[in-house]
Amino acid sequence: MDLGLKGKRALVTGASKGIGAAVAEVLAGEGCHLHLAARGADALADLAARLRETHGVEVTVHVVDLRVPADLERLAEAAADADILVNNAGDIPGGSLDQVGAEAWRHGWDLKVYGYVDLTRLVYARMRERGHGVIVNDIGAAGERPTTGYIAGSAGNAALMAFTKALGGSSPRDNIRVVGVNPGPVATERMTTMAAANGDLADRLAGLGFGRAAEPREVADLIAFLASDRAAYLSGTIVTIDGGMSSAG
Known part of the structure; x- marks a missing residue:
């Protein structure tokens, strides 16, 4: 399926690895020109050269x-000049209320929650001036199925879900779409580390209906579709991609 993204320009945050790198790969394959943002200079440079x-x-x-x-x-x-913004950067720590201190909680939210909100505010204003744009927030299924073992992330994701729905409900008036993606477990380095430290998450991973976590490319394909004109009537919508976990009893 041709997504009609050729020649578009996309800004992807957290692009040096994991889902962000996979999104960059998919969008580049569709002919998008890219702005890739992250802290990891070497990884970004290697990815950019390959793309x-x-x-x-x-x-x-x-x-x-x-x-x-x-x-x-x-x-x-x-x-x-970005036509598309993919908010993806985030490293909210796992752990219970007693395990995640105030400093760690704020540090995680500064990147993912406030980082998404503040960058969206800046990019949205420019998209509105240009008369078009799409913003895709990579959030996380813990926002709809919160757990005590990932309490900071669950709360942060729930906040971003509300942010996405609220903004996406009015953004079509500016010819801008705002949508979200809620991945469940994804086979990234971060997820492996979190599963090792969180017994509840490890148990849930073992019981997945497909018997595996999602691959980053599977999430990236969904994000690319949502960013394309094939999803032109979607705004304020959040799509869950978690192998059925959110629907399980």
Whole structure:
């Protein structure tokens, strides 16, 4: 299926690995020119070089810390031509209320919750001036099925779900769509680390209906579809991709 993304320009955060890198790969394969943002300079550079060579697209690398307001401003200005924003960066720690201290909780939310909100605010204003745009928030299924073993992430994801629905309900007036994706377990380095530290999550992984976690590419394919005109009537919608976990008894 041709998603009609050729020649579009997309900004992807958290792009150096995991789902973010997979999103970059899929969008490049569809002919999108890319702005890739993350803290990992070497990983970003390697990915950008490979995407340029493999897909012949323009790739600009932005080494930024999305917790830093000045970096957010710089990124939004440098990627002012973006037709698509994929908010993906995040590292909210796992653990119960007693295990996640105030500093760790705020540090995680500064990147994922406030990072998404603040970057969206900056990019949305530019999209509105240009008269079009799509924002896809990669959130997480813990927002709809909260667990005590991932309490900071569950609460943060629930906040981003509300943010996505609220903004996406009015954004079509500006010819902008805002949608979200709620992945369940995904086979990334981060998920492996979290499963090892969280017995509840490890048990849930073992009982998945498909017998495995999702591959990053499977989530990336969904994000690319939602960013495309094939999903032109979707806004304020959050799609869950968790192998049926959210529907299980």
